[in-house]
Amino acid sequence: MIVQTLLQEFEHEVASTRKLLQAVPEKDINFKPSPVSWTMGQLAQHIATIYYWYTGTLTQDVYDMAADRLERGDPADIQATLALFEDNVEKARAALKTVTEESLQVPWTMKVGEHTVLGPLPRGMVTRSFLFNHIYHHRGEMIVYLRTTGNSVPGMYGPTYEQEQAMKNTAK
Template sequence: MIKKALLGEFLHEAESTRKILQAIPDSALDWKPSEKNWTTAQLASHISEVYNWYESTFNLDVFDMGAYQYDKGDVSKAENIVAKFEENVAKAKQAIENSDENTYFNDWKMEMNGNTLFPPTPKIQVIRGFLFNHLYHHRGELVVYLRSTGNKVPGMYGPTADDKL
């Protein structure tokens, strides 16, 4: 039952993520709002990468970031970031579909070089917060990036100011 609900939200929100990533023009990839922020390419790539964390989060009780390796690929073109997203979202969907609901309340934690980065927390809470909500947060940032660079923002929860009604 929980798996079905997670999968439904995942599929709906993955489509919204797809829309916003597809709205990024190559001309906006190097833009960033300040020296402390990521570029649009880095932010979009991070959004795509979060989908790569689903398998470890659903299937392990400890995610070792010290051993984690990920190839972001070529982020110099928006289409490459979208392709990486598609690859990762397919793996994430499979991780949810193959997950065992009996493990959803197991404690999960993130470590790096023996240090705890994310304390033991029920896996279902990590799935909702670290995976799902984390993506929504960064998608919101990406909306601001698109607006700030004069680009259109696709509707994710209804029309945007760019839609003519």
């Protein structure tokens, strides 16, 4: 039951993430809200990269980030990031389709070399927190970046405030 729910949520949220990444404009790709923040392009690339981590999380009991290499390209190239996103979504979808109710209970650990950074935790918990919720967190940041730079934010769970206002104005 939970596996089917995860697959449905994944597909629904991929569409929302795609809309958000497609809203990132080239003109503001180097915007960063503070000196310690990522640029808009780096944040977009990070969101696209999280989908890559599904494979290591769902198919390995110990995922060593130091041993895993992903060619990301230039974070200032939003088209490259969109292509990275689409490629990683396909890999994530394939990995999710291998999951069983039982495999969600298996302990999972993330390492960077010999250093354990997460776990051991049940794979199902890691799937919700490290994968799903992690993406949602960074999508929220991206919405702030877009609004701060005066860009439109796509409606992901219904119309945005701006879309509602436009509908009210056209109804008058």
